[in-house]
Amino acid sequence: MPARILVIDDDAAFREMLCEALVSRGFDPVGVGSAEEGVARAKAGDFDLVLTDVMLPGMDGIEGLSKIKEAAPGCEVIVMTGYAAREKALEAVKLGAYDFFAKPFSLAEMEVVIRRALERQELLGELRRLKSAMTSGKGPIIVGQSQVMRTVVDMVRRVAPLDSTVLITGESGSGKEVVADAIQALSKRAEMPFVKVNCAAIPENLLESELFGHEKGAFTGAVAQKKGKFELASKGTIMLDEIGDMPLFLQPKLLRAVEQKQIERVGGSKPIDIDIRIIAATNQDLKTLAAEKKFRADLYYRLSVAAIPLPPLRDRKEDLPLLVGHFLERIGPRVGINLRGVSREGMQLLFDYDWPGNVRQLANLLERAAIMSSGEVLTAAEIARALDNPARPVVAACGPDAPDAPVEVAGNLRDTLQDMERNMIVAALHKAGGVQKDAARTLGVSPKNLWNKIQKHRIDAADYTD
Numbered sequence: 001m002p003a004r005i006l007v008i009d010d011d012a013a014f015r016e017m018l019c020e021a022l023v024s025r026g027f028d029p030v031g032v033g034s035a036e037e038g039v040a041r042a043k044a045g046d047f048d049l050v051l052t053d054v055m056l057p058g059m060d061g062i063e064g065l066s067k068i069k070e071a072a073p074g075c076e077v078i079v080m081t082g083y084a085a086r087e088k089a090l091e092a093v094k095l096g097a098y099d100f101f102a103k104p105f106s107l108a109e110m111e112v113v114i115r116r117a118l119e120r121q122e123l124l125g126e127l128r129r130l131k132s133a134m135t136s137g138k139g140p141i142i143v144g145q146s147q148v149m150r151t152v153v154d155m156v157r158r159v160a161p162l163d164s165t166v167l168i169t170g171e172s173g174s175g176k177e178v179v180a181d182a183i184q185a186l187s188k189r190a191e192m193p194f195v196k197v198n199c200a201a202i203p204e205n206l207l208e209s210e211l212f213g214h215e216k217g218a219f220t221g222a223v224a225q226k227k228g229k230f231e232l233a234s235k236g237t238i239m240l241d242e243i244g245d246m247p248l249f250l251q252p253k254l255l256r257a258v259e260q261k262q263i264e265r266v267g268g269s270k271p272i273d274i275d276i277r278i279i280a281a282t283n284q285d286l287k288t289l290a291a292e293k294k295f296r297a298d299l300y301y302r303l304s305v306a307a308i309p310l311p312p313l314r315d316r317k318e319d320l321p322l323l324v325g326h327f328l329e330r331i332g333p334r335v336g337i338n339l340r341g342v343s344r345e346g347m348q349l350l351f352d353y354d355w356p357g358n359v360r361q362l363a364n365l366l367e368r369a370a371i372m373s374s375g376e377v378l379t380a381a382e383i384a385r386a387l388d389n390p391a392r393p394v395v396a397a398c399g400p401d402a403p404d405a406p407v408e409v410a411g412n413l414r415d416t417l418q419d420m421e422r423n424m425i426v427a428a429l430h431k432a433g434g435v436q437k438d439a440a441r442t443l444g445v446s447p448k449n450l451w452n453k454i455q456k457h458r459i460d461a462a463d464y465t466d
Contacts, residue, residue: 002028003118006045008038008052008064009080014103018051021107027114035064043071049117050077054088054100062092069096074124076117080105099446108437109447116444124325142175142182143326144319148311152179159306160186165258167243167303168281170310173360176281179308180239189277192236195229200242208250209266212257218267230263230274237277243303244284244295251296258302278303313355313362320350323359327366328378335370344444345380348424353387422457425450426464434464 005027009015015031022029030045032038035056042050050068054060059067065077079100081089089100098117101110122145142153159166160183168176177196184194202210209218213228229238240246246254257263258278262271280303289295313319324347328339342350355361369378369386424443432438440450454461 002026003048003114004046005029005114006038006041006047006050006052007031008033008035008050008056010034010053010056025107025111035059035067038064039067039071042068042075047072047075048121049114050075051114052077052079054079054081054092060088062088062095065092065095065097074121076121078113078117106447112437112440113446116446142178143323144316145322146316146318148316149319152308152310155306155308156182157186159183159308161188162306163188163277164305165277165303166279166306166308167286168279168308168310169286170281170283171312171358172283173358174283174310174312175359176283176310177239177241179310180279180281183279184237187237187277189236193233194237194239195233196239196241197229198241200245204247207247208253211250212253212263212265214266215268218265222267225265228263228265230257230276231272233274233276235275237279239279239281241281242283243280244282244286244289246295248294248296251299255296255299255302258299313358317351320362321347323362324350324366327363328370331363331367331370335367335373337370337373338376339370339373339378340376342378342383343380345421345424346378346383347444349380349383349387421453422459425453425457425459429459429461429464432464434461436461 005022007015007018007022007029009018009031010033012033015033019029019031030041030047032041035052036059038050038052039059041047050072052064052068054062056064065079068075068077076098077092077096079089079092079097080103081100082103089097089102093100098120099113101113142149142156144150144152156179166180166183168179170176180196181194184190197211199207209222209226209228211228211230213226213231214222216222216225240254253263257274261274261276263274264271286295286300286304290297290300313323324342328341332339350362357364365383365386366378369382372385373379373382425439428439428442429436431442436450436454437447440447443450445453
């Protein structure tokens, strides 16, 4: 469904031209000629974005901006102005406008900023929904809007209401426990016990007793009967984490629990019926382990009735802004700072990193950076320090034939960040074959912003033309 855009401008010819241009770019615009009418339409209509002039008859665009933000708080606003009214445009940005343009402006540049504003709006909306889900205790609290994570969320929603056994696979730190929590929260057993067992953390000689319990006198030290985790999870759910580390000698007992819903305590002879759901998780390839006779094939097939594979963070980096916002919202109260985000250069460092520890590593890194932060926005230097790489080498490049070998940067922090910015621009231009619009998209800035930075750093974009 195309994004709905409200265009407010008293110049009828310009308004009509802009609406036609927006339609040709896949948007659904509605044009009005005054701020008063724009506020009324914003209240009554469901708009995703507002484009408004600041110099309007009657109520001007600044007053109109405040009333529009009040009438439709989730709607982004971009202001347009003649060169003489730049100060008013800057005032509008301070009051909550996403960005501003001085007329005349490039429609291509306008489209880039509109799409960025809409993406930001979608991210903020997703964060609000996640916060609501966490507050209510319902729904999957899984952060991500990439296609792979949408598939994960869809699978969670499908299997959660059922009693089927679920196998969650993925690298360490990728969020397997979070997915298990979401399944439990959406299941019909949500109000019942949810018992978690890490099979790799319990010694082999104790694991059987921990899972299935024991009778009095079953072994030296068994001075009383003890219920195991399966019995403690009665009518609820048990999560068997690191299931790939379960010893082979215990797997037949687990298979019986999965297939027949029965267990037997250590030293006991009477089967005990259990009413539980089983969720298993592992960072190992159970199919390969089964082929190597290191894991029972029949148990693998019974556990993987519903399989949910989780991608590593390096394969879904488009989720980084959403994950960063989610974690900073949780970290802020703990460190006593109202964390508003990460600087553009800091985000680039996060995008460049490979994340071997996945989402867990990202959360820990952001908290480490926040503890050492001196402001509400985490800087590139703070992110680099949290990555244990405070003196990140940059390429001393001045053209397309610059050497690939990094050199250490000497000087103060401002110089280091300026060099980092310059080299990011050079790399983006090189990748885009000198096309500034494509390089701007790669860097996540407007073409106008990139042009200004190119002039500042005295870069000749023509050097990078294919």
